[in-house]
Amino acid sequence: MSAIRVPASRMEKALAETGWRVMVPSGAGRKGGYVELRAGGRLPRECGDHTKPSTPPKGLVFPNNEELLSYVLGVKGEIEVGPASHTMARTVLYGTPPCDTASFRALDSALLKDMAEPGYAGKRGLLGVIGMACSRAGRWCFCTSVGLSPRSNIGADLMVYPDGDDLLVERVSDRLDGLWKRLEAGAAGADEKALRAVEGKFVPRVLNFVFEAEKLADALEKAFGSPYWKEFSERCVSCGICTFLCPTCHCFDITDVAKDELSGKRLRTWDTCQFPEFTGETSAHNPRKERWARQRQRVLHKFLYHPRNHGHMMCTGCGRCIRYCPVDINIAEGVMRLGGSK
Ligand code: SF4
Numbered sequence: 001m002s003a004i005r006v007p008a009s010r011m012e013k014a015l016a017e018t019g020w021r022v023m024v025p026s027g028a029g030r031k032g033g034y035v036e037l038r039a040g041g042r043l044p045r046e047c048g049d050h051t052k053p054s055t056p057p058k059g060l061v062f063p064n065n066e067e068l069l070s071y072v073l074g075v076k077g078e079i080e081v082g083p084a085s086h087t088m089a090r091t092v093l094y095g096t097p098p099c100d101t102a103s104f105r106a107l108d109s110a111l112l113k114d115m116a117e118p119g120y121a122g123k124r125g126l127l128g129v130i131g132m133a134c135s136r137a138g139r140w141c142f143c144t145s146v147g148l149s150p151r152s153n154i155g156a157d158l159m160v161y162p163d164g165d166d167l168l169v170e171r172v173s174d175r176l177d178g179l180w181k182r183l184e185a186g187a188a189g190a191d192e193k194a195l196r197a198v199e200g201k202f203v204p205r206v207l208n209f210v211f212e213a214e215k216l217a218d219a220l221e222k223a224f225g226s227p228y229w230k231e232f233s234e235r236c237v238s239c240g241i242c243t244f245l246c247p248t249c250h251c252f253d254i255t256d257v258a259k260d261e262l263s264g265k266r267l268r269t270w271d272t273c274q275f276p277e278f279t280g281e282t283s284a285h286n287p288r289k290e291r292w293a294r295q296r297q298r299v300l301h302k303f304l305y306h307p308r309n310h311g312h313m314m315c316t317g318c319g320r321c322i323r324y325c326p327v328d329i330n331i332a333e334g335v336m337r338l339g340g341s342k
């Protein structure tokens with residue numbers, strides 16, 4: 001069976017039995033984040049833009065500040081390096097909207113492919129994601145324009161579709177099979193038809209920003225020299241909020257912090273392509289010192305470079321960068337203008 005129907009209360013019981021830490025969205029669509037469900041707490045019963053917190057879940061496995069190693073210099077000049085621990089409690093994210101669920105595909109492709117980033121890899125291996133179909137889109141949402149949908153299970157290990165007091169649960173990967181087996185025992189199976197019928201209820205209208213994903217990369221490549229980049233970025237104050245709150249942005253800096261003359265630690269800290277010094281070189285040359293060049297980089301990384309390298313956009317249409325930008329810069333409008341809207 002790859003899909004089952006269970007009472008919602010059974011999911012609560014099965015998750016409690018695993019002993020895993022459960023993180024759920026908190027903040028009801030406003031300032032908030034993913035927080036630990038307290039013992040006996042109720043799992044979210046619905047999902048939508050109204051339940052999506054301002055802070056995405058990436059910080060769980062990609063913290064904004066993480067120790068990579070510590071070092072001690074010996075009296076003879078030898079260096080003792082202490083590796084950092086990249087572990088965390090076994091964790092399940094429950095009730096992530098499809099836009100946040102899909103963020104893990106983008107993060108995995110950037111941080112696990114070719115050369116895995118150890119801090120991310122260590123924790124990602126201990127994280128399971130249970131996505132939930134979205135029943136309410138917001139005015140900043142545009143998941144349907146980036147190859148996703150309110151029913152998309154991309155990035156999920158299990159996907160749940162609330163149906164009254166029940167949940168239709170779809171097994172998407174084997175990562176949460178320990179939980180799946182508990183849920184599956186004695187549960188009613190759901191065939192493809194039943195799954196599609198419930199899935200079909202999750203059709204909130206996502207119509208604010210519509211562009212054609214297939215043609216976007218080529219159109220943006222042609223628009224590299226467009227004068228519109230200056231207009232698009234005119235108001236930007238380079239605060240970086242759009243990238244820090246983005247579920248897929250993952251730029252970082254490495255800093256060595258001395259504790260005393262002989263010891264210290266190396267930190268990996270979030271950084272942003274929107275800070276003027278981000279591309280500053282030791283020669284004092286800075287290839288992206290203008291705001292428009294930095295904004296162009298943000299847009300092209302998400303809609304041209306990452307898709308060419310990994311086959312999917314590095315934007316999930318969550319709308320956070322639009323909603324929380326202090327000067328109302330709208331990435332979707334920029335993309336529609338440069339990439340052609342439908
Ligand atoms: S949030 Fe807005 S003002 Fe701040 S860096 Fe991003 S686009 Fe610029």
Ligand code: SF4
Nearest residue numbers: 246315316318319321
């Ligand atoms: S670029 Fe904006 S809309 Fe796209 S995933 Fe990041 S925050 Fe969400």
